Amino acid sequence: MAVSGQGQPAARTYRHLGAFSPLVDLAAARHGLFPDVSPGPDLVAGIRAALGVLDLDAPRAVVTERRWRDGDLLGEEVSWSVGFGPRTRALVLRPAEATGPLPGVLALHCHAGAKWFGKEKIADGPAAAAEQVRALRRRLYGGRAVANELARRGAVVLCHDVFCWGSRRFPLADMPDRVVGYADDQRRLAELAGRPLDEVAHYDIAARFHEHVVAKYCGLLGTSFAGVVAAEDLAAARYLRARPDVAADRVGALGLSGGGARAALLGALDPGVTATAVIAMVSGYADLLDAHVDAHTWLLYPPGLTTRCDWPDVVAARAPAPLLVVYAEHDELFPLAGMRRAHRRISHHYRALAAPEHYTGAFVPTGHCFAVDTQELAFAWLDRHLGLTAR
Structure with missing residues (x-):
C-alpha cells in the first residue's frame, strides 16, 4: 500500500x-456520501426533495394535431402546455387492429449530445426520418424506431419531447453569446477542414454547452435540471394514464442512456408506473469518479442527491415494483465494476423485500447502445409485466 x-x-x-x-x-x-438506504416512501421523498421536482399537474390544453395510419400502426401527434416554454409535441403510437384499453409505455428519448431532435430519435411520425436521425438510430438503436416496434407488440406508446429537446429546445437567440460563439468557432474550423456542419450539428454543439447554463438556472430556482425533466415526464405519464385507450394500471417506462436516467427517475417518483426498464445507464456513483463524470449529462448528477443515496438506490427506490436494468458490458461511458456493484446493490434491495424475481439485471455484450437483440429482450420483459396484446 x-x-x-x-x-x-x-x-x-x-x-x-x-x-x-x-x-x-x-x-x-x-x-456521508452514498449512504446505506432502503427502498420505500422515505427514500422516494428524499429523492424528490434533492431533485427539487416541480409539481406540474397534468398537461394543459392538450390538442390532437394530426392522425395517420402507417400499415399496422395508428399514430397521433399531440401537443400540450406544461405552463412554461413552447408547447410539448408528442407522438402516440398503437396497433391499428387492437381493441379495448391496452398497456401504455412511455418511450423516453435519449440524450446523445443531440437536442435538435427529441422524440424523433426513437419514434417515426407520418414523414420520413431525417438523415441525422437515421444515423443516430444506426449508431444507438440498431437502425430501428424503437417506439414503433414496441407499439407493434401491443402497447399504446407515448414518446414526447422533454425540456431542452425537440419542440422544447431553446432557440440559439436565447443562449448566451459565449455559448453560440463557441459553436460558431467549431463550425468555422469544420469548414476549414472540409467538413462543413449543417444547422442541426451546429445547434447541437451549442446546446451541449448550454446545458451547463440551464443547470445553473435550475439550481438558482431551487430545482435541478433532472428535477425539471422529471416533472415533465411525470406530467406526460399522467396524460398517458388518462387516455381512454390505455389500461391505467399497466403502464411502463423504457429508455436508453439519458432516456434510461429519465426512466429511472420516473419509475422512482411515480407510483403509477408499473414496470421500469433502464438501458445502459446504471452504475454505482463512486465508480464514476475515476474519469467517468465528464461524459454524462446533468440528469445523472442532481446536486445533493449523493448525500441521500447511491444511483442504484434511485433505480430501485420503488422496489419491489418490476425493474429491468440492462448493463452493456463494453459500455465506454460506464465502468464494468460500477455496473456489477450496482447489480449487487439492486439485487440486495429486492432480496430484502423477498421479491428477487421482480428484478432482472441483464449483462449484454455490447457498447453503449440499445441493440436489436436487447430491444427484443426488453419487449419480452415488458410483455411479462404489462401483458402486451400482440403475440
Whole structure:
C-alpha cells in the first residue's frame, strides 16, 4: 500500500481530479456520501426533495394535431402546455387492429449530445426520418424506431419531447453569446477542414454547452435540471394514464442512456408506473469518479442527491415494483465494476423485500447502445409485466 509522508495511507488519485483527489475523502467524511438506504416512501421523498421536482399537474390544453395510419400502426401527434416554454409535441403510437384499453409505455428519448431532435430519435411520425436521425438510430438503436416496434407488440406508446429537446429546445437567440460563439468557432474550423456542419450539428454543439447554463438556472430556482425533466415526464405519464385507450394500471417506462436516467427517475417518483426498464445507464456513483463524470449529462448528477443515496438506490427506490436494468458490458461511458456493484446493490434491495424475481439485471455484450437483440429482450420483459396484446 502506498503511504504518504506522514505515514498515512495515500489517498486514491482520480484521473480527472489529480492533486485535488483528497477532496473525495473530505466530502465523504463531511457529508456521508452514498449512504446505506432502503427502498420505500422515505427514500422516494428524499429523492424528490434533492431533485427539487416541480409539481406540474397534468398537461394543459392538450390538442390532437394530426392522425395517420402507417400499415399496422395508428399514430397521433399531440401537443400540450406544461405552463412554461413552447408547447410539448408528442407522438402516440398503437396497433391499428387492437381493441379495448391496452398497456401504455412511455418511450423516453435519449440524450446523445443531440437536442435538435427529441422524440424523433426513437419514434417515426407520418414523414420520413431525417438523415441525422437515421444515423443516430444506426449508431444507438440498431437502425430501428424503437417506439414503433414496441407499439407493434401491443402497447399504446407515448414518446414526447422533454425540456431542452425537440419542440422544447431553446432557440440559439436565447443562449448566451459565449455559448453560440463557441459553436460558431467549431463550425468555422469544420469548414476549414472540409467538413462543413449543417444547422442541426451546429445547434447541437451549442446546446451541449448550454446545458451547463440551464443547470445553473435550475439550481438558482431551487430545482435541478433532472428535477425539471422529471416533472415533465411525470406530467406526460399522467396524460398517458388518462387516455381512454390505455389500461391505467399497466403502464411502463423504457429508455436508453439519458432516456434510461429519465426512466429511472420516473419509475422512482411515480407510483403509477408499473414496470421500469433502464438501458445502459446504471452504475454505482463512486465508480464514476475515476474519469467517468465528464461524459454524462446533468440528469445523472442532481446536486445533493449523493448525500441521500447511491444511483442504484434511485433505480430501485420503488422496489419491489418490476425493474429491468440492462448493463452493456463494453459500455465506454460506464465502468464494468460500477455496473456489477450496482447489480449487487439492486439485487440486495429486492432480496430484502423477498421479491428477487421482480428484478432482472441483464449483462449484454455490447457498447453503449440499445441493440436489436436487447430491444427484443426488453419487449419480452415488458410483455411479462404489462401483458402486451400482440403475440
